[in-house]
Amino acid sequence: MTTDDTAPWWQGAVVYQIYPRSFADHDGDGVGDLQGVIDRLDHIAGLGVDAIWLSPFYRSPMRDFGYDVSDHTDVDPLFGDLDTFDRLLTAAHERGLRLLVDYIPNHTSSEHPWFTAARSGREHPYRDRYVWRPPAPDGGPPNNWLSVFGGGPAWTYDEPSGEYYLHSFLPTMPDLNWREPAVREAMFDVARFWLDRGVDGFRVDCAHFPMKDPQLRDNPPAADGALAMHRPYGDYDTQRHVHDKGHPDNHGLYRELRRLLESYEPGGSRIAVGEVHVFDWAEWATYYGEQLDELHMPFNFGLLQTAWRSDDVRDLIARIDSVLPPGAWPSWVVGNHDEPRVASRIGAAQARVAMLLLLTLRGTPTLYAGDELALPDADVPPHLVQDPWGRTGQAHGLGRDPQRSPMLWSAAPGAGFTRDGVTPWLPFADDPAVRGVEAQDGRPGSMLTLTRALLRLRAERPELRRGAQTLLTELPDGVVGYLRHTEGSALLVLLNLTSTTRQITRAGLSLEGPPGPFELLAATSDRAAPGPVGLPLLLGADEAVVLRVS
Structure with a gap:
């Protein structure tokens, strides 16, 4: 926590x-x-x-x-x-x-008491809780809006009242009128x-x-x-x-x-x-x-x-x-x-x-x-x-x-x-x-x-919870990396999004100070953590690591 x-x-x-x-x-x-x-x-x-x-x-x-x-x-x-x-x-x-x-x-649902009341007649006080409109001149829906579910009209005709009601999703899910x-x-x-x-x-x-x-x-x-x-x-x-x-x-x-x-x-x-x-x-x-x-x-x-x-x-x-x-x-x-x-x-x-x-x-x-x-x-x-x-x-x-x-x-x-x-x-x-x-x-x-x-590492490391983030842009193709850092402390995250090995050198890391070794804190592979990791680093296929830099 x-x-x-x-x-x-x-x-x-x-x-x-x-x-x-x-x-x-x-x-x-x-x-x-x-x-x-x-x-x-x-x-x-x-x-x-x-x-x-x-x-x-x-x-x-x-x-x-x-x-x-x-x-x-x-x-x-x-x-x-x-x-x-x-x-x-x-x-x-x-x-x-x-x-x-x-x-x-x-x-809401069309079975919500508000909609049941709204449907009972145009003069009901709950009528305006939903969006109702008369048919277009050709008798069709009031406009061309479409329902997310199915792509058909976002309007359903209510025959007893002679008006359409709006539903962005299913006809059984009428839209509320927030105005x-x-x-x-x-x-x-x-x-x-x-x-x-x-x-x-x-x-x-x-x-x-x-x-x-x-x-x-x-x-x-x-x-x-x-x-x-x-x-x-x-x-x-x-x-x-x-x-x-x-x-x-x-x-x-x-x-x-x-x-x-x-x-x-x-x-x-x-x-x-x-x-x-x-x-x-x-x-x-x-x-x-x-x-x-x-x-x-x-x-x-x-x-x-x-x-x-x-x-x-x-x-x-x-x-x-x-x-x-x-x-x-x-x-x-x-x-x-x-x-x-x-x-x-x-x-x-x-x-x-x-x-x-x-x-x-x-x-x-x-x-x-x-x-x-x-x-x-x-x-x-x-x-x-x-x-x-x-x-x-x-x-x-x-x-x-x-x-x-x-x-x-x-x-x-x-x-x-x-x-x-x-x-x-x-x-x-x-x-x-x-x-x-x-x-x-x-x-x-x-x-x-x-x-x-x-999750345990995240809870232990303030860098991961609320630290700043610096995205690395010079890494090999297929690798995403960033630094998470607080004052005086930094973690390096490297992620290989490919199924082949990638080599990480100091040139792509934009780091100040000595070139390591770093401390391995977590890995998606079977690397033993914690433990030292030096450069160049071979990042395995489908592997991601978290390293303590300072």
Whole structure:
């Protein structure tokens, strides 16, 4: 655990993301639950992380597995109840773990009482809590906006009232109208409800979506067919999404949320981390706020979308450093519940390199549960697909089920995730006797052993928690390197992103003072640490190291 001086806790922290459906099934129905998380808290604390981000557990029809909320202030019976949540929060805090929960401002479920009332008639007071418009002159949708899920119109016609309602995602997930004061009041009351229970902050879902163009203007076409994002989203990518999300008025919303958080504990103890899928990095950085008064950190998804090549990774790191507002603190991820597993994207050997990168870069890393085991994506046959995106976008490979497969705990029947004889909600990704926590626990060279060692090193070394960072630019092709340093002390991080050996000489390191030997503190290989390392250094295939320079 990190305990550095006066800096906010989250600047030295490591966050561990749990997708509740897939973490641990206590009641034996094949779906993970909150009591299952409680049962496995010692594993989380034993890793050496500082906080948990818990994906949605709210009441929901589960059309999008909890992101379609029908009651923001209750726990879905699938996961437990409010008493179970309170026990989880208490148990986490007793172990020194902070707890962040999802805050979902853009939409509700169509089964939410607000939308049921809004749908009952145009004159109902709740009507303006959602975005309704009459048909276009030809009887079609009010504009050309598209749904992320499936790429069809972002509008559904409500025949009884003769109007369309807006939904950026599924038709069963109508968008809230944040220009209606009652929505702002009600949704900030939701935030107060969880803050009053003692949560340490929020991960804000789709943080750049809530505020839209008030004139509802058509989106222009994507230039020359260029993708709006860095992965195929089907027809959705035929437009430049300049009017249906990312409106400047989002910034006022997050300034207001920041003031609410500060009213509980001034100084940044309660935090907001935003899901901002924006890859124009200058625009992305605006979500910190000009005065650092908006989101504490927008998630940085760059490593999920950047080619795993040294030049591309180095350029991304430099770009992020260049756009950060003065005093802003970066964030890093290599996996989450929406993206293919890192071990499947770049291979198991390079997943070890990616873990060392994640835990040594300047910033707050978020570690997706299962990545400490190098879990691959599961093979989910078509008849077992659960994800609505997977069902509508199979032609584009958009399903998110493979990365949401259940956690592997042991070689026992049910992989320790569920009970013997129970079919889990998704197939397991690998053999738990080889890949599970029990199999990797204490095994030299395992991914779990490496992850624990890196987290322990991070906790011990102030250079890695909050030190400055200097990117090295003269290293051999295929190698990324940087210095993490505090006054009078420096660590050298070198990562070989290739499957062939690279030689590191003093010329590429830009170091002052004697040429070593350095002290090896950590390695993804079987090098013995701690131990001396001199120059030139042969950096093995798929190898990354942390060296103490001074």
